[in-house]
Amino acid sequence: MNEVREKQSNYRPLSSKKALQKTMGRYYALTNYHRYWGKIFRRPLAWVTSGAPVELLRAFNIHSAYPEQYAAIYSARNATVALCEVSEAAGYSQDLCSYARSNIGGVLRPDLAPLGGMPKPNLLVACNNICGTVLKWYEVLARHFKVPLLVLDTPFLPHEFTAQAKAYVLEQLISMANDLEKITGCPFDEKKLAAEMKRSREITSLWIETRQYCQNSPSPLNAPDLFINMAPIVVLRGSKAGIEYYRKLRDEVKQRAALAQGAIEDERIRLVWDNIAIWPQLFSFYKMFSEKGACFITDTYSGGWAVEHAPGTPMESLAATYTEIFLNRSPKYRANQLIKLIEDYKANGFVMHSNRSCKPYSLVQEVIRKEVMRETGVPGLMIEADMADPRAYAEEPVRNRVQAFLETFL
Amino acid sequence: MSDNNGQINSSNALELLLEEASLKGTYRMKRYPGKKFFGYFCSYFPEELIIAAGFEPLRLLPDSENSTPAELPGYCCSLAKGTLDMEIRKQYYDLIGIGFTHTCDTMQCLSGVWSACGQTKTVDIVPPVMLNAPGAFSYYLAETKNLMMTLSSLTQTAIKESSILEAIKLCAHTRSLVTEIDNLRSILPSPLVFSILRAGQLMPRVEYVKALEECLPDLKEMSSKNLHQVKILVSSAVLESDSLFAMIEELGGRVVADDTCTGYRHYSGNTVWGSVNPLTDIVQRYSEMPPCPCKNRSLNERIHHLTTLAKHRNAQGAIIIIRKFCEPHAWDAVSLAESLREKGIRTLTLELEGASVGGQERTRLQAFLEGLLESPDL
Numbered sequence: 130m131n132e133v134r135e136k137q138s139n140y141r142p143l144s145s146k147k148a149l150q151k152t153m154g155r156y157y158a159l160t161n162y163h164r165y166w167g168k169i170f171r172r173p174l175a176w177v178t179s180g181a182p183v184e185l186l187r188a189f190n191i192h193s194a195y196p197e198q199y200a201a202i203y204s205a206r207n208a209t210v211a212l213c214e215v216s217e218a219a220g221y222s223q224d225l226c227s228y229a230r231s232n233i234g235g236v237l238r239p240d241l242a243p244l245g246g247m248p249k250p251n252l253l254v255a256c257n258n259i260c261g262t263v264l265k266w267y268e269v270l271a272r273h274f275k276v277p278l279l280v281l282d283t284p285f286l287p288h289e290f291t292a293q294a295k296a297y298v299l300e301q302l303i304s305m306a307n308d309l310e311k312i313t314g315c316p317f318d319e320k321k322l323a324a325e326m327k328r329s330r331e332i333t334s335l336w337i338e339t340r341q342y343c344q345n346s347p348s349p350l351n352a353p354d355l356f357i358n359m360a361p362i363v364v365l366r367g368s369k370a371g372i373e374y375y376r377k378l379r380d381e382v383k384q385r386a387a388l389a390q391g392a393i394e395d396e397r398i399r400l401v402w403d404n405i406a407i408w409p410q411l412f413s414f415y416k417m418f419s420e421k422g423a424c425f426i427t428d429t430y431s432g433g434w435a436v437e438h439a440p441g442t443p444m445e446s447l448a449a450t451y452t453e454i455f456l457n458r459s460p461k462y463r464a465n466q467l468i469k470l471i472e473d474y475k476a477n478g479f480v481m482h483s484n485r486s487c488k489p490y491s492l493v494q495e496v497i498r499k500e501v502m503r504e505t506g507v508p509g510l511m512i513e514a515d516m517a518d519p520r521a522y523a524e525e526p527v528r529n530r531v532q533a534f535l536e537t538f539l
Numbered sequence: 540m541s542d543n544n545g546q547i548n549s550s551n552a553l554e555l556l557l558e559e560a561s562l563k564g565t566y567r568m569k570r571y572p573g574k575k576f577f578g579y580f581c582s583y584f585p586e587e588l589i590i591a592a593g594f595e596p597l598r599l600l601p602d603s604e605n606s607t608p609a610e611l612p613g614y615c616c617s618l619a620k621g622t623l624d625m626e627i628r629k630q631y632y633d634l635i636g637i638g639f640t641h642t643c644d645t646m647q648c649l650s651g652v653w654s655a656c657g658q659t660k661t662v663d664i665v666p667p668v669m670l671n672a673p674g675a676f677s678y679y680l681a682e683t684k685n686l687m688m689t690l691s692s693l694t695q696t697a698i699k700e701s702s703i704l705e706a707i708k709l710c711a712h713t714r715s716l717v718t719e720i721d722n723l724r725s726i727l728p729s730p731l732v733f734s735i736l737r738a739g740q741l742m743p744r745v746e747y748v749k750a751l752e753e754c755l756p757d758l759k760e761m762s763s764k765n766l767h768q769v770k771i772l773v774s775s776a777v778l779e780s781d782s783l784f785a786m787i788e789e790l791g792g793r794v795v796a797d798d799t800c801t802g803y804r805h806y807s808g809n810t811v812w813g814s815v816n817p818l819t820d821i822v823q824r825y826s827e828m829p830p831c832p833c834k835n836r837s838l839n840e841r842i843h844h845l846t847t848l849a850k851h852r853n854a855q856g857a858i859i860i861i862r863k864f865c866e867p868h869a870w871d872a873v874s875l876a877e878s879l880r881e882k883g884i885r886t887l888t889l890e891l892e893g894a895s896v897g898g899q900e901r902t903r904l905q906a907f908l909e910g911l912l913e914s915p916d917l
């Protein structure tokens with residue numbers, strides 16, 4: 130995600146960008162050369178979904194790679210269409226999630242994928258807290274690679290996290306630890322898990338703190354900053370490298386806030402973003418806003434990683450933290466979350482990306498939009514696009530809608 | 540149907556079933572004024588509990604495949620859009636409630652959207668996705684118990700254990716009658732069987748069973764076997780009309796195996812009873828029935844089940860339907876087609892907006908069936 134070139138004129142670049150590139154560059158190099166060191170250090174490679182309980186895998190010394198993260202890079206490097214066409218030719222419908230399609234395209238044709246595609250996994254770990262798609266996608270991968278697929282089934286929460294759901298997730302986590310013992314040959318060490326969780330909590334607090342500075346006016350960060358800087362919290366959660374990076378970023382953002390330096394010039398309109406970034410248009414899309422003085426001061430997507438861990442034993446905390454994520458909850462819950470963001474960040478409006486690829490994120494947006502507008506009195510705009518597949522992006526209509534929306538703030 | 544002449548009884552019964560299948564529950568209040576209907580979407584919603592609560596289960600099917608309710612984006616399946624539109628048009632105001640089962644992402648979202656913009660009471664059950672995962676059974680049991688309480692609260696009367704037992708038996712009897720019909724597929728016209736099975740999800744249960752019992756002997760006699768028909772397996776999500784089955788038949792095919800949500804998959808699997816807690820039996824049935832693409836019992840169980848079924852029924856071809864924007868079925872379609880082809884079963888994947896087939900599908904189906912008819916293996 131840090132691969133995207135910054136094309137904005139009135140954009141204030143972060144000096145921690147170099148550190149980000151270094152941190153992520155090291156991670157990708159390590160991941161892509163896994164075949165050379167994985168066996169030697171007895172560290173299997175797992176492909177994992179973005180909502181998988183990675184702390185447990187780290188406690189077993191497993192190195193994790195994220196197909197969703199790679200798919201975002203494929204998109205930023207304009208490779209998504211070619212890769213999606215490969216999977217579509219193999220029979221996968223164009224209506225399926227474009228992360229999944231481009232990932233499968235990269236598996237079938239690594240030569241077309243940036244970074245040479247992903248290194249082959251030794252195991253697959255999916256958690257359906259973000260969507261049902263990941264289960265189907267990882268089933269396809271498990272059949273292709275013929276490697277074990279471990280699934281954590283986190284029941285959708287129409288209301289609260291019930292006692293039966295807690296017990297179910299916990300039992301699966303215990304069984305997952307048993308499976309990982311067999312796969313890695315390492316015994317499960319609860320202390321190691323606790324240490325991983327502690328580091329993970331630290332990274333999360335740094336990310337929360339960094340984001341909170343955006344409550345200042347002008348906001349020190351804009352949406353593209355948030356999207357680019359979320360990469361380490363996804364892939365390096367629980368790592369020292371991740372903590373070091375977020376300390377740097379936090380310090381810089383804190384300083385910006387103290388000096389009242391905004392991410393964009395003349396911040397006039399404060400907006401909240403809902404849904405995954407539009408990766409192929411990352412800068413051109415948000416530029417339409419920034420040139421009119423509109424800044425996205427916070428968002429629900431990268432904010433998904435800014436949630437404190439739940440209390441309890443390490444396993445209990447994992448169970449609750451990973452089941453209670455916002456995508457696994459009702460529209461009511463999500464509307465309240467957006468209302469709170471609008472209040473806390475003193476936003477003047479919000480923009481929802483109706484993302485064709487991601488049904489659980491998008492299908493409920495219209496009822497949320499209405500409720501949030503009713504409760505807060507601020508306007509909300511809906512834009513239809515796709516997070517990765519540029520074929521679903523119609524420039525002209527989007528531009529017109531954005532312009533009309535921004536005019537309401539005049 | 541009170542006529543003493545068995546022949547007339549039987550044809551009246553069949554007529555009733557076909558009528559109910561085509562009405563899709565729309566005249567329920569006129570036809571069954573004393574009954575209270577409870578709507579549901581998915582075969583994983585335990586109909587035994589709806590019946591035990593004193594309601595009639597009514598599967599909600601869209602009356603149009605082109606509805607565009609403002610609350611859902613265009614890239615959503617027409618089952619969700621069509622039924623939500625009906626709710627907004629107040630087509631369900633008489634229902635006691637509507638049951639949502641967490642199956643796919645769309646259903647999960649539809650439940651929330653419905654409760655935000657509809658008037659009918661919604662009731663959720665979230666079964667495990669990984670049906671064989673450790674802890675899945677106890678979790679499912681607790682969810683089912685909660686569902687029972689919620690249904691009881693709708694009538695302000697506790698559901699009696701004896702009512703659950705009776706409902707389990709009624710459902711078991713329904714399933715065994717339907718299985719008898721499913722076994723007659725090779726001698727019965729495909730759209731007829733499909734209609735009869737759909738009717739069972741749209742009309743009061745006791746009346747359905749009675750009608751089935753009455754027409755079953757005649758159906759057994761009603762052979763329409765044509766040796767030159769191509770034997771086909773159909774796999775799909777919900778199909779609210781017989782359009783596809785009628786076209787297959789018209790073009791020289793016969794559906795000998797039906798893996799559709801509104802077809803035999805709804806009734807398939809064993810009914811168990813006799814446990815101390817009848818809810819355990821219900822959970823066991825739903826955990827063990829042949830899975831749909833939204834559930835996982837093991838990596839390849841569904842594919843294995845369908846390739847075995849196709850072989851067992853001597854299917855020569857398979858037609859996989861993807862309802863536009865239906866992700867779970869679209870995902871499975873690829874691996875399923877591959878496995879069927881490996882077993883020598885030619886496969887055609889068709890994408891449909893809803894349930895009806897038109898000129899474009901006719902051309903593809905015709906070419907597919909003709910290819911099979913001319914195949915030397917036939």
Ligand code: SF4
Pocket residue numbers: 197226227228229259260261262263405486487488489490
């Ligand atoms: S983009 Fe949406 S559908 Fe795709 S993997 Fe992520 S959560 Fe699932």
Ligand code: SF4
Pocket residue numbers: 616617618619642643644645646776777862864865866867868
């Ligand atoms: S399984 Fe498919 S057809 Fe059924 S509700 Fe889900 S998306 Fe729609």
